[in-house]
Amino acid sequence: MKSLNVISNHFTVSAPIVQENLLEKYRSMSNLDVKFLNKLYYGNHELEMKQLEKVLIENPLFKTETQEELSRQDEREVGIKKMRVIFDEGRRIVEPSTLYNDPQRFLIFGLPTLIYNQAIATKFSVSFILYFKTIDNLGTEIHQKYKDRLIEQQSDVGCFALTELGHGSNVRSIMTTAHYDPKKEEFIINTPTDLAMKFWIGGASQTATIAVVFAQLYIDGKSEGPHVFLVPLRDKRTFEVLPGLIIGDCGKKNGQDGIDNGFIIFNNYRIPRENLLNRFSNVTKEGKFETTIPNIDKRFAVQLGSLSQGRLMIIGSSPRLLGYATKIALRFAAMRRQFGKPDEKEEVPLIEYPLHQYRLFPLVASVIACKITGTKVYEMWQDCLPELFDPESTKVPEIHAITSSLKAIHSWIAMRGIQECREACGGLGYSYYSKLGILRNNFDINQTWEGDNNVLLQQTAKYLIDIMQALVKGKKVQTQTCHWIKKTPVEGQQNETTTEEEFLRGENLYAVFQHRTNLLLQKSGMKLAMAMAQDKTANPIDLWNNTQVFHLNALSKSFGELFIVQQFHTFIKKLENDELKTNKDTKEALSKLFQLFCLSKIEADLGTFRDGDYLTSEHGDFVRNSILRLCGELKRHIIPLVETFYPIDELMDSMIAPGSGDLYGSIVNKVYGAPKVFQRIQNWEDIYLKK
Amino acid sequence: MKSLNVISNHFTVSAPIVQENLLEKYRSMSNLDVKFLNKLYYGNHELEMKQLEKVLIENPLFKTETQEELSRQDEREVGIKKMRVIFDEGRRIVEPSTLYNDPQRFLIFGLPTLIYNQAIATKFSVSFILYFKTIDNLGTEIHQKYKDRLIEQQSDVGCFALTELGHGSNVRSIMTTAHYDPKKEEFIINTPTDLAMKFWIGGASQTATIAVVFAQLYIDGKSEGPHVFLVPLRDKRTFEVLPGLIIGDCGKKNGQDGIDNGFIIFNNYRIPRENLLNRFSNVTKEGKFETTIPNIDKRFAVQLGSLSQGRLMIIGSSPRLLGYATKIALRFAAMRRQFGKPDEKEEVPLIEYPLHQYRLFPLVASVIACKITGTKVYEMWQDCLPELFDPESTKVPEIHAITSSLKAIHSWIAMRGIQECREACGGLGYSYYSKLGILRNNFDINQTWEGDNNVLLQQTAKYLIDIMQALVKGKKVQTQTCHWIKKTPVEGQQNETTTEEEFLRGENLYAVFQHRTNLLLQKSGMKLAMAMAQDKTANPIDLWNNTQVFHLNALSKSFGELFIVQQFHTFIKKLENDELKTNKDTKEALSKLFQLFCLSKIEADLGTFRDGDYLTSEHGDFVRNSILRLCGELKRHIIPLVETFYPIDELMDSMIAPGSGDLYGSIVNKVYGAPKVFQRIQNWEDIYLKK
Ligand SMILES: Cc1cc2nc3c(=O)[nH]c(=O)nc-3n(C[C@H](O)[C@H](O)[C@H](O)COP(=O)(O)OP(=O)(O)OC[C@H]3O[C@@H](n4cnc5c(N)ncnc54)[C@H](O)[C@@H]3O)c2cc1C
Ligand SMILES: Cc1cc2nc3c(=O)[nH]c(=O)nc-3n(C[C@H](O)[C@H](O)[C@H](O)COP(=O)(O)OP(=O)(O)OC[C@H]3O[C@@H](n4cnc5c(N)ncnc54)[C@H](O)[C@@H]3O)c2cc1C
Known part of the structure; x- marks a missing residue:
């Protein structure tokens, strides 16, 4: 431990007990297919991202966030300087316009920046996506120069x-x-x-x-x-x-x-x-x-186009930032021992506690689920691009509906997940140097900007109600996301699985989420219709607002979760039928994470899933038992898995999650190296001697 | 609006549309008994607290947190100076030792400090409760001088x-x-x-x-x-x-x-x-x-006595800090309009939206519930004091069990509640000057210190299992908190209410929470027993850890919630039979808040309440319908109610919740008055011209 050198400058402390390298131990428990997982994470953009990453690692301007304790004004000055460097180096690697016209590529290329400092990433989003795309979307030729001025002359x-x-x-x-x-x-x-x-x-x-x-x-x-x-x-x-x-x-x-x-x-x-x-x-x-x-409203909707792309960035970045937080919390959980058993010399690593697993493993499942979903949505977006300004397009309202829901769900999952990570690291998670507080505080605003989550969900609900009405009227509906809609009432239906094994099958899990979404859609539609029938003079906006809680708002969330389950399920099926090829451990880990994701979402809303007795008490037991079993089974995969999450060790900025496995050495070094670590309080004479 | 003056120093902006004072409007909708509510809030200590409050308002050293943007070092220096002032002034009002020997009094007297700056309040807790009480609890006469040195000479x-x-x-x-x-x-x-x-x-x-x-x-x-x-x-x-x-x-x-x-x-x-x-x-x-x-372990337990008192402070301060946050968010909700209806000139205040009510009103119900519960626990504590160091006392383990659970529940409710308040205020809630971020970031650690929440719950669980085992063995058990324990199996029982009205009766709601707690206790006991029977060689600590999720951990939470429901219920009964006297509006508001508290807790864990079909789908509908109805009915009471929450306007430090009702004037003034508001970026020549 380096720390001992520092201490020994003062006096000698006897050497610490040499501890087993727990991180190494857990890392070696599963043989995951890193290449496969990287492909899942970075798509085709890993190599160019790596080039930018190098800049952040090597350029001395880039001190880690936890090293810098800057005033607001300094943070801005330094931030803009860094932005300039990233911009200059970045454009040598990828041409800017290819970047911002491809959300997936923009996201992956931007990962080092995002992970390094969310505010700098925001600067890029504002100027590339909000400013540039608005010009691209709404301007004509003469306006292009305003973009060039930034890209070429860097004056604007x-x-x-x-x-x-x-x-x-x-x-x-x-x-x-x-x-x-x-x-x-x-x-x-x-x-x-x-x-x-x-x-x-x-x-x-x-x-x-x-x-x-x-x-x-x-x-x-x-x-x-x-x-x-x-x-x-x-x-x-x-x-x-x-x-x-x-x-x-x-x-x-x-x-x-x-x-x-x-x-x-x-x-x-x-x-x-x-x-x-x-x-x-x-x-x-x-x-x-x-x-x-x-139409003035349609015109306005078109003008807001660049916000949609902003939402795509949140959909993609949320699981990455949560991934970072889970990597910190789980490395810590592997290395941190607390409480022992009589007769055992060493205390138990936190990761061994089922309670700790239950708090953290579903978050890892969410990271994977949201990542897969994000990639799908980016594909849908690219597919929709040619129609983006066609007021008759059916794809545009659909992508708007699904991204609105997913932006809300992904950002909520990440926000609550990062906070759980902080709590799971105890007092050390409250240190600034854990990075968890920084991640949370910066992330928080993703729930609000580019459309407040609860407001966005209303837009999704409107889409779903419109689609259902069209279907009920017998119209043909073009949709990629709404095949699950049933015209016949689902209330009173029961899930027919009778064993845990049956319940856990992908098809069944998918059906369970479909059921909830149909139920909420039908209930919402019914409530709206009844209210309208009861009071013909009522203001439709009042009816709409009165139908949010437990209905439209819940419906939109349910729809988003269903979409995630569907994407994850499709992905697992491809693994199973070898359309996607990987090794046994990876298959097992991902399949179990799929189940865990579904089950923990069911558990969190079991009351609704049990409505109309669609699920029984026994199903509830299946859910709970399986969650516990899956957590236990996933233990051996979880560290190798989070090790594939971004960032690499050179950019890891958390003293409680060193890649070396030397938790306490890392903490002591960080704390000793912080500014003004050994110091009386300023002006202590004034405070103490004057008394 | 004062703001216009500031602006007009630059040039003239036409006067804003004179807006209705919405805060006044909502304030006047209910005639709450402020004296009664103050008594509930402050007990008998309002007057002495008010004296200290005056110091913080009048002494120029006390700038508001959002005004000061201090470096870490400055914050400490200024903090200790303020602590000294509060200490000096405070001891003129109340003798320090009476304070720290009476948690309720300590809490209320400390309210202005707590609301003003949580870190300064922490300084007091550390030196009064942790340091002083440890000397009191564990020291003998010769050690008392170490306390006096602080109190008299202020040297230590x-x-x-x-x-x-x-x-x-x-x-x-x-x-x-x-x-x-x-x-x-x-x-x-x-x-x-x-x-x-x-x-x-x-x-x-x-x-x-x-x-x-x-x-x-x-x-x-x-x-x-x-x-x-x-x-x-x-x-x-x-x-x-x-x-x-x-x-x-x-x-x-x-x-x-x-x-x-x-x-x-x-x-x-x-x-x-x-x-x-x-x-x-x-x-x-x-x-x-x-x-x-x-016994070495009992000895150690005694030595940790001062931590229990620290927990009491968290139990009492959590609802007060959440109260502050709800006061901010609900004042904002009353004043902030967003979205209108066709044909109506003015947009709708957020507080009118059922979704917004659903997000915030249950938090207000929690504030009241936790406050009432805290007072009860303080009484139990005082009652237990004479036995505190008696290893045979039955009261000590009991107060330890209930405070452990409540410390966890209260701090979780407050943490999640403050965050919901921030989100409910949209972008303006993300301003530092809303105070919501400050409240959250400082509060967060309450979930960890004085015993991590999830670890504390294990101690509560141990107590409950011990009590149940004693009961099963036919022993007589002395308890104030466990009368609900049933020896006969409750699984398979059904709630017999058939109408919403029946379901909402206090006795029934209380029974519902009893049922869940019994169910979880019996399930946990059973799981432990079965595991032990299955594998006689298994390590009991492993069995214990394997029985946390959905069992012991859930049990301890359920027990704490049951206790809260019980206290709130007892309180409402006293209102109903006029043992506590107040006016009609106040009775109505509190009774409905009691129901809302219970229902929102049931809704959040409906899956468990439906286990073994104790509640049916129809009950689930009762719960949801009633929540919505109650929110609507509480609307007229909610602003008058949060207006009684601490602090008074002179200490309110949130630009988005001015007592005047002039939301936008307040924001503009605050933002204009912040440091360096009109400024180019530092060293702009370096950044921009060098290009
Ligand atoms: C700002 C601050 C001020 C403090 N002030 C003081 C002070 O003045 N004096 C003082 O003595 N201490 C102080 N503390 C320390 C504080 O009391 C501890 O942080 C707290 O007791 C939790 O311990 P820990 O941080 O070591 O967490 P850990 O014990 O490492 O726990 C980490 C996580 O593991 C989980 N966990 C642990 N054991 C188990 C288990 N058996 N089963 C399941 N999960 C488990 C916990 O739930 C937690 O989420 C302070 C801490 C902070 C951050
Ligand atoms: C750090 C930061 C950076 C930003 N950057 C930019 C930028 O570069 N450019 C830009 O133009 N904007 C920017 N914004 C503004 C941002 O887009 C808005 O904050 C966001 O759109 C939400 O609007 P609001 O803050 O006015 O919230 P409000 O609209 O006031 O909403 C407040 C609350 O009320 C609820 N609510 C509102 N309407 C309803 C309803 N009908 N039913 C139920 N609930 C409702 C919401 O859910 C929310 O919780 C930024 C904001 C922040 C904080």
């Missing part, structure tokens, strides 16, 4: 200004105005009230020179709904805010302090007519409004 | 050194040694290995001059188990660490950075014989060991 840094102080979820009602002035051929942007100030805009307060701004377009006093404008914010030579704007900082946050979220107030701020992103709507010189999407 | 600051790097939950196995040297009549304290270093010791790294240190006592090489010693740490004139010690800082944490947790390494560190706290064990000059508690 863009931000995305949608949210206002008064409107976040309901951005349809933003209050910033853009009036057209035909005399000067300019738009005049205004912030009519405090509530209308742009708020939370990532990058706006200190770093961005330009923004895509959403504002209500007015022509001759008539509103044409929200439109998007390119709006310069700062003088690029002095970096001062341009006249006519007030820009300030939203202040300290619960996390992500590396990104400078700002507010923007416009006071008769003028921009040229060409700055309207005019792919779908245009204003002529004379002030005539033209549009290819006459 | 004490800390509590139990945990080591290698041992936190299993402190019975700590490795620090204390060998007696009869020649010099001294103990020699040593840290034999890295794992034995004292770790996490609150106050040790920078502020404490003395510690109570737990070490294995050796006489002539023979171990007598852990004992407690008074150990000087620093020279009080220079504040330097004394020779023979290494003391350092554990570093940055996920929260509570105001408290300086440190590690301590002892190298043949000598202390006088008298420094052994020798109430129960003594070492004579000659080196003879004497004890009044021959």
